Amino acid sequence: MPNKTLLTLSLLTVLTACQEQPPADSSQTSVAEPEVVVTDTAIPVSPLDANFKASAQVLFHARPHYATVLGVDEELAGGAYNHRLDDYSPESEAQMRNRMRQINAQLTTLETANKVDAANQLVMMNLNRYFSGHEDFDIGYIDLWMGLSPFVVNQINGPLIDVPNYMVSNQKINNLKDAEDYLARLDGYDAFLQGVMAKLSADTGKGWIPPKVIIEKTIAGLEAFIAPEVSEHPLYQQFEQQLNVLEGVSEEDKKRMVQEAATHIKDGVYSGYGLFIDAMNQLLPKATESSGIWAQPNGEAFYADAVKMLGDTDLTPEQIHNLGLSEVERISAEMDAILVANGHTDGTVGERMLAINDDPQFLYEDSEAGRAALIADLNRYIDEINVRMPEQFATKPPYEVEVRAFPKARQASAPGGMYSSPKLDGSQPGIYWINLRDIKANPKFDLKTLTYHEANPGHHWQVALNLAQDSLPMVRRIAPYNAYVEGWALYSELVAKEMGMYENDPYSDLGRLKAELFRAVRLVVDTGLHHKRWTREEAIEYMAGSTGTVESDVVAEIERYMVWPGQALGYKLGMIKLVELRDRARQALGERFDIKAFHDLVLLGGAVPMSVLEDKIEQWIADYPVSPVSQ
Numbered sequence: 001m002p003n004k005t006l007l008t009l010s011l012l013t014v015l016t017a018c019q020e021q022p023p024a025d026s027s028q029t030s031v032a033e034p035e036v037v038v039t040d041t042a043i044p045v046s047p048l049d050a051n052f053k054a055s056a057q058v059l060f061h062a063r064p065h066y067a068t069v070l071g072v073d074e075e076l077a078g079g080a081y082n083h084r085l086d087d088y089s090p091e092s093e094a095q096m097r098n099r100m101r102q103i104n105a106q107l108t109t110l111e112t113a114n115k116v117d118a119a120n121q122l123v124m125m126n127l128n129r130y131f132s133g134h135e136d137f138d139i140g141y142i143d144l145w146m147g148l149s150p151f152v153v154n155q156i157n158g159p160l161i162d163v164p165n166y167m168v169s170n171q172k173i174n175n176l177k178d179a180e181d182y183l184a185r186l187d188g189y190d191a192f193l194q195g196v197m198a199k200l201s202a203d204t205g206k207g208w209i210p211p212k213v214i215i216e217k218t219i220a221g222l223e224a225f226i227a228p229e230v231s232e233h234p235l236y237q238q239f240e241q242q243l244n245v246l247e248g249v250s251e252e253d254k255k256r257m258v259q260e261a262a263t264h265i266k267d268g269v270y271s272g273y274g275l276f277i278d279a280m281n282q283l284l285p286k287a288t289e290s291s292g293i294w295a296q297p298n299g300e301a302f303y304a305d306a307v308k309m310l311g312d313t314d315l316t317p318e319q320i321h322n323l324g325l326s327e328v329e330r331i332s333a334e335m336d337a338i339l340v341a342n343g344h345t346d347g348t349v350g351e352r353m354l355a356i357n358d359d360p361q362f363l364y365e366d367s368e369a370g371r372a373a374l375i376a377d378l379n380r381y382i383d384e385i386n387v388r389m390p391e392q393f394a395t396k397p398p399y400e401v402e403v404r405a406f407p408k409a410r411q412a413s414a415p416g417g418m419y420s421s422p423k424l425d426g427s428q429p430g431i432y433w434i435n436l437r438d439i440k441a442n443p444k445f446d447l448k449t450l451t452y453h454e455a456n457p458g459h460h461w462q463v464a465l466n467l468a469q470d471s472l473p474m475v476r477r478i479a480p481y482n483a484y485v486e487g488w489a490l491y492s493e494l495v496a497k498e499m500g501m502y503e504n505d506p507y508s509d510l511g512r513l514k515a516e517l518f519r520a521v522r523l524v525v526d527t528g529l530h531h532k533r534w535t536r537e538e539a540i541e542y543m544a545g546s547t548g549t550v551e552s553d554v555v556a557e558i559e560r561y562m563v564w565p566g567q568a569l570g571y572k573l574g575m576i577k578l579v580e581l582r583d584r585a586r587q588a589l590g591e592r593f594d595i596k597a598f599h600d601l602v603l604l605g606g607a608v609p610m611s612v613l614e615d616k617i618e619q620w621i622a623d624y625p626v627s628p629v630s631q
Contacts, residue, residue, distance in 0.1 A: 048110055048117055051103050052124055052473035058103070059131060059144065059475065062086065062096040065163045066144050069170045070467075071423035076474060082171065083184035088141055088152060088159050089195035090202040096142065100132035120473055123608050127475050134305045136298070139203045145480045146567055147309055150293065150302065151210045152199045153276065154563040155217035156415075159196050160276065164225075164269075165410060168234045169420065170428065173242035176249055179257055182239055186264035193272035197279065204283060207297045212287040213536060214563055219280045224412050226270045230262050234407050235269065291536040292529040293565040303530045306566030311573050312483035312610045317531035320569060324523025327572065328546055331517040338510050353514060353548025362443040362507070371405065371436045374447070378403045378434060381451040388499055389456060394596040395604060397464030400429040401455045411437035415560070416553060417450045419459035421467060421478070430460040441550050445511040452496040453515070458489035465603045472606050479607035482567060487574015487610075488602070490519055494579070514547060519575070521546050522568035525558060530565045577610050578602070581617045588621045 053076070060067040061078035063086055074080050104125050112118040133140070133148030140150040143157065152158055173179050210218070230236055239261045243254050293299045293306070307317060315323070332349045339345070344352045356362065364370040382401065389396070399422040406414045418433040432454045436442070452458055462485065467477050493512055496502070502509040521543050528534035528542070536558055544554045561568050586593045601620055602613065 048107070048112070048121060049473075051107055051110070052120065052475065054103050055100065055124060055128055055131075056474040058096060058099045062092065062142075063144055065166045069166050069423070070421065070478065071425055071427065072474070082178070082181040083188075085185055085188045085192035086159060086163060087192070087195045089198045090138075092195065093141055093199060094138060097132040097138075100128045101135070104128045104132075119605075119612075120476065123476060123479070123606075123612060124473055126609055126612075127479055130309060130481075131475075134302075137302055137305075139206060139208045141199060144478070146482060146564065147480075148306075149564065150208065150296070151214070151563050152196060152203060153218060153280065154210055155214055155221050156560050156563060159192070160222065160225075160273070161410075163192070164235055168238045168407065169431070170423075171238075172428070173239070173246060175246070176253075179239075179243055179246065179249070183257060183260055183264065186235070186239075186261055186268065189264065189268040189272055193268075193276070197276070200276075200279065204286075209283055209287050211291055211295075211536070211562060212284060212289055213291075214559060215280050215284050215287050217559060219277055221412055222273050222277050222280070226273045230265050230270070233265060233269075234410075236261055236265055290533070291539070291562050292531075292533055294530055294533055299530075303565050306530075307569060310482040310566035311569035312481065313569070313573050315573075317527045320523050320573070321527040321531065324520050324527070324572070327520035328517060328524065331513055331520055332546070335510060335513045335517065338506050338513070342506055348545065350545045350548040353510070354550075356445070356507070356510070357440070357443050357548065357550060362445055364439050364442065364444070366439045370439060374436070374439075374442060375403050375405065375434065377444070377447060378432070378451050378455075381448050382432075382455050385452065385456055385496060385499075385501060388501070389461075391499060392495060392595055392599060393457065393461070394600050395465065397461060398468050399426055399460075399464040401432055401460040401464075402429045403432045403434065403455075405436050406433050408437075411435055415556070416441060417454045419454045419463065421463050424467065430455075430464055432460065438550070438552050441553050443511075445507040446514065447511070448496070448501065448505075448508045449493050449512040449515045452493050452501070453489045456492075457495055458492035459485070461492070462488045462603055462607070466606050469604065469606055476606045481607045481609060482570035483574035483577070483610050484570075484607045484613065485574075486571040487576075487578055490516065490571045490575040491578040494575070514549075516572075516575075518543075518547050518549065519568075519571040522557075522561070523572050526561050526566065526568040529558075529561055536562065574610065577614070581614060585617055585621055589624055592624060592626075 056072075056076050057078045060072055060076060060081065064077065064081035064084040065086055067077040067081045107121055107125050107128075110121070112121055130147045131142055131144070133142060137148065137150075140148055141152045141159070143149040143162075149157060153160055167182070167185060171178075171182055171185070173182060209215075226233075236258075240258050243249070243257060246254070288295050293303050296302065303317070307313065307315075307320070311320065313320070335349050335353070339349065339352050344356065346352070347355070364374045382403070401422075406418075414433070414435050414437075416435050420431045420433065422428055422430040432451070434442070434450075454460070466479065469477055493515060497509070497512055502512060524546075525534070525539040525543055529536075529539050534542075539558045539561070540554055543549065543558060544551060547554070549557075582598060585598055598617075601617065605616065608616070
């Protein structure tokens, strides 16, 4: 049974956490010996491969839910993991970060024998830094997608959202042991939630409290998560549905295990989340009305590091803001030309896009049939571009992609679209998620572009190819570099345009430009919130007026940027760099330039910092054969 007393005591700690806290005992997390510690095993100073493996072991041991997502070998995850949940307690989080820094300290002492080793060493050290965060900030938690995330409990990501969602989406039950592992995870929710509560307590004690509106939205999301009857909850239904078709298990055992799952969800999950709702309500009076990370302790320095890590740029926030403004002006002019050519002349670009968005010809029916038709169209767009991919790409990923609607319990906090990785063994495809909470937020002219971004040639093509590079260290195969990954997905929208996928479809081309405009606006509002100290309302007004996006999406986006400082910068900055590098290579090579070879060069080496990619392409240009070589 869950230890409600311990979790309640953790809650009481949170409620007093804004009082003065004693300084952290650094002796608990410092590393005295030059060795990598993974679980209970010491790994001495060793060649590169052993250190690369140690990075993976540290990450997957700390984040067993993500080991399940990928289906990694138990040995690489530091032992069996499908029965375990993550530990986000301050001590465990500090230990993980220090271990990653320790591995980097070792890597700096090792010499490399060749260019491949040197490249792996450089990128792995950068990834270890990405997964350990800035040493000046022990708040938040390390997200294996975006690195240091400042608020362990918020409305859009974090352990309370991600761990159960991944259990529902990725934890497959193929035999009795799998079912027992699932139950063990449900039984472990009390300890898991205690760790999250302790981290929340430690962070709020240091003054890191989300803005008031974020806390309000977080409370609403937590309430929605535990609103269904237990038998209607995704955690229960996923288990029951998989168990019912399991062969070799008696009906009596199935009934017993389903009842056990219901008990764990009711007494562990629901009770624990209820305590988090209480904790967040108690934090409300202490929360700031300010919207930017600048209002947090040493928040300006935090944003500077976020810009560097997630924007992957040397530009200042002021320069990024001005770049965004100029890109908004350029893209708006292109949209205006298409609008005028199609008879839309009155109002701003944003106003005209909102008017088009209300046109019934572009809206799906607000019904189950309408939602099914939308998903069918997404699959059709994937099929159509797959036929054309060999025109631009020489290498195809070995994993398939599947379209799925977000579960209703997730819709309120989920983005409009999202991609999640396939399993290493191909037993689960890449998944292109679509949010159907507001059918009006998915006009038909937006969906080609969203599909090219999330599926092919965007996230799925890049992530799946990256995962398939088994010659790379495991951590490099899942490298989440924000500017590279999101920049590639936005670049893919342009590639689809160049392939002719919008030919004779001016409204879908408007949708493409609207999506690019959206990313340019992100440069403005992210720096506006966190550098120029805009209010949430100012950011919403600017984005809504500039893009013509429906209000529900604009509000969710701005609130997303409030808790993910810097993440929104990667899309446009990464795309700009990719286009710049392609243009540079095309100009230098002239008729010898091969777009397939260029795309292979970008993709098959895995996700890397943009400076590494730039050096790689410069070397490729210098070494390119004098005469064209067929690819």
